[in-house]
Amino acid sequence: MKTVLTDDMLKGYFKPDAAPGELARQVLLAARASAQASEKLLDRLAIQATAEGISLIRAERLERPATAGARRLVERAREELYEYFQGKRAFFSVPVDLSGTPDFQRRVLEAARRIPFGEVRPYAWVAQRIGHPRAVRAVGTALGRNPVPFIVPCHRVLQSGGGIGGYLFGSETKSGLLALERTTPIYEGCASTHIVCRVGCSSGRRMRPDNRVVFASVQDARSVGYRPCKVCKPSRAA
Amino acid sequence: MEHDKRLMGRVARGDEAAFTELVGRYGGRLLGVARRLLGSRADAEDAVQRALLQCYLGAGTYRAEWAVSTWLYRILTNVCVDELRRRKGSGLAIQHSHTGDLDDRASHVGLQDLTPGQYLDLHRALVRVPTEARVLLALRYVDGLSYGELARIRGISINTVKSQLARGKSLLRAALTKGGAS
Numbered sequence: 001m002k003t004v005l006t007d008d009m010l011k012g013y014f015k016p017d018a019a020p021g022e023l024a025r026q027v028l029l030a031a032r033a034s035a036q037a038s039e040k041l042l043d044r045l046a047i048q049a050t051a052e053g054i055s056l057i058r059a060e061r062l063e064r065p066a067t068a069g070a071r072r073l074v075e076r077a078r079e080e081l082y083e084y085f086q087g088k089r090a091f092f093s094v095p096v097d098l099s100g101t102p103d104f105q106r107r108v109l110e111a112a113r114r115i116p117f118g119e120v121r122p123y124a125w126v127a128q129r130i131g132h133p134r135a136v137r138a139v140g141t142a143l144g145r146n147p148v149p150f151i152v153p154c155h156r157v158l159q160s161g162g163g164i165g166g167y168l169f170g171s172e173t174k175s176g177l178l179a180l181e182r183t184t185p186i187y188e189g190c191a192s193t194h195i196v197c198r199v200g201c202s203s204g205r206r207m208r209p210d211n212r213v214v215f216a217s218v219q220d221a222r223s224v225g226y227r228p229c230k231v232c233k234p235s236r237a238a
Numbered sequence: 239m240e241h242d243k244r245l246m247g248r249v250a251r252g253d254e255a256a257f258t259e260l261v262g263r264y265g266g267r268l269l270g271v272a273r274r275l276l277g278s279r280a281d282a283e284d285a286v287q288r289a290l291l292q293c294y295l296g297a298g299t300y301r302a303e304w305a306v307s308t309w310l311y312r313i314l315t316n317v318c319v320d321e322l323r324r325r326k327g328s329g330l331a332i333q334h335s336h337t338g339d340l341d342d343r344a345s346h347v348g349l350q351d352l353t354p355g356q357y358l359d360l361h362r363a364l365v366r367v368p369t370e371a372r373v374l375l376a377l378r379y380v381d382g383l384s385y386g387e388l389a390r391i392r393g394i395s396i397n398t399v400k401s402q403l404a405r406g407k408s409l410l411r412a413a414l415t416k417g418g419a420s
Contacts, residue, residue, distance in 0.1 A: 004415075014379035152371055210299060216319050
């Protein structure tokens with residue numbers, strides 16, 4: 001039997017739900033927990049750069065970059081990491097310098113870099129991708145020594161069975177980062193300019209918070225009259 | 239009853255009782271919208287919690303020129319739309335249209351306006367409606383919001399609201415008539 005659409009049917013379908021009584025309390029508990037979030041990790045991080053890009057991120061003392069250009073890159077990386085940890089950045093634009101890493105490791109890192117924000121892949125996927133399908137263990141080692149964690153997202157590589165796998169800063173941090181990426185949007189538009197950006201774009205950052213509108217795709221944004229930003233070119237994002 | 243905007247002022251100063259009152263006023267409707275967009279009750283509760291957390295932490299950025307409900311719906315739809323994006327990539331949207339959770343809801347006694355069969359047909363047809371139109375349909379029919387409010391919530395023009403709603407409904411009608419949804 002065919003169903004004929006009526007407004008009453010739509011109203012019946014969309015009838016509001018009863019809210020659980022605990023809702024407000026749960027949110028307030030979460031609010032207290034989020035106050036002590038991952039920003040602490042950023043305080044522990046030291047960043048090093050060459051003139052070409054970020055070369056090392058570690059939770060230990062590192063030498064100060066030699067040139068003013070490198071110091072500017074370090075500042076930029078720190079800002080981008082801060083926004084990333086706050087859930088306000090879905091990509092890194094600061095360059096990395098992997099010239100000091102051995103060839104095999106560099107290829108592993110380049111492959112990991114292709115994993116889109118918010119997604120995960122098994123170690124075997126990376127091995128396959130660099131043309132060494134049996135070198136799963138070596139891939140794990142190479143990722144474990146990732147000189148630029150976060151920016152090269154080695155945390156998006158998991159064990160094939162779904163296990164979290166190891167991580168430079170501990171597996172708890174790894175699952176924390178994955179959870180963070182699961183709740184960070186990728187595309188946002190500005191309700192006053194009708195421009196859609198990747199979250200973290202420099203022109204998007206000037207947007208007033210109450211003008212933020214999240215979209216599921218650039219195509220969706222276009223369908224309601226938004227145009228893609230010329231600075232961050234969201235159509236090119238994965 | 240205390241006015242919404244004054245209540246928001248108290249929330250911005252960290253008043254937990256005011257926040258509890260606000261959630262009491264809007265929680266059910268927010269959950270209704272999230273539920274119709276995301277399918278399962280658990281996913282909807284998760285989305286509403288995330289949205290309310292953003293509201294609580296960002297209460298200072300609320301501007302009084304907005305109706306409180308408009309502001310809450312904006313934040314909630316931002317969370318839901320992003321969740322739908324994630325599902326599109328993983329093919330989850332389709333899976334969710336067949337959950338047992340949905341059948342429970344369909345056979346629920348409270349639904350006098352449509353039969354369980356019609357409920358399921360409608361749900362499956364809605365999965366085929368593009369995200370932006372689906373969001374507008376949910377806001378329009380859960381809370382009966384005006385075109386003007388819908389436009390403010392999604393940051394689009396009133397004409398776009400009207401054309402998206404018309405398009406969404408005609409896609410629904412086509413999916414239901416074809417019977418491909420059953």
